[in-house]
Amino acid sequence: MTIDAVITWVDGEDPAHRARRAAHGDAAAHPDAAAATRFASSGELRFAVLSLLRFCPFVRRIHVVTDSQHPVPLDPVLADPARAARIRVVDHAEAFGAHADLLPVFSSRSIETMIHRIPDLAERFLYLNDDIFVGRPMSEADYFDGDRPVLRGHLRRFPNPWLARLKRVVRGERPGYAAAQRAAARRVGRRDTYLLAEHQPHPMRRSTLAEFFADDAQGLRAQAGHRFRSVAQVSPMGLASHLELAAGARVTPPLDIGYVRPGRPAGAALDAVLARFLDGAYASFCVQSLDAMSDRDRSAILAALEARYV
DSSP: OOEEEEEEOOOTTSHHHHHHHHHTOOTTSOGGGGOGGGGOOSSHHHHHHHHHHHHOTTEEEEEEEESSOOOGGGHHHHTSHHHHTTEEEEEHHHHHGGGGGGOOOOOHHHHHHHGGGSTTOOSEEEEEETTEEEOSOOOGGGTEETTEEOEEEEEEEOOOHHHHHHHHHHHOOOOOHHHHHHHHHHHTTOOSEEEEEOSSOEEEEHHHHHHHHTTOHHHHHHHHOOSSOOTTOOOHHHHHHHHHHHTTOOEEOOOOEEEEBTTBSOHHHHHHHHHHHHTTOOSEEEEOOGGGSOHHHHHHHHHHHHHHHO
């Protein structure tokens, strides 16, 4: 059976994109939701695509979802006709289709809600952000058990509701990663535990979200219509995972995951992680906010990505 991949990407420094964000700014949005780092591009996309081409030969096509932009970082890859044949650039308007009146949106959760609507997307697909890289040779069985996604993560108990409420009062409510997965679990009726997935490739089925929203166009538009990330949105990957869990999918521990972000780790400790990455120690490797790292650490990471994939 066919498997595709989907990567979402924007170039936040593109003047047209910056102008759209400014024109549609939402004063009520959490500062984290509109932070420039969410839209920054430091060339990671090229390595994300190359990692799939190198280590996931079973992927038929890579759909790169953009916001009225041409992915310049991919030009060296697209120059190879054989590779270009496996890559398709998809505009947000194509995925939103009849709901394109909601555009523009700048929330990754709005966009992720609509990726199952990409024309000619395979029933089974992997979803990645552009800062996630496949780290070593992988097989279909690492992601799918037959036609069903293999859910990699840990089942966690919901936090004490009174303690959670107190934290929201003290710290304010932000559209956090784990919170959005908990919200997705509640959306499908789970009350005891929720699946917490890591920053990794997410195996998904096109039909899962399509069927969930088939008779709920209003719910689809409510989820996908937020301009910027909102606490009112659930994690679309979390929603799909919990629907699959209810349908009998199995939960297994995450494969070896590498994860770095600004300052954590840094310097010599980062070099040690990168050495492991170059040795193929990680099934997937996530580099969060490369734009916000020190010059030294950013250069070290880019050099490692270049050495691994080019």
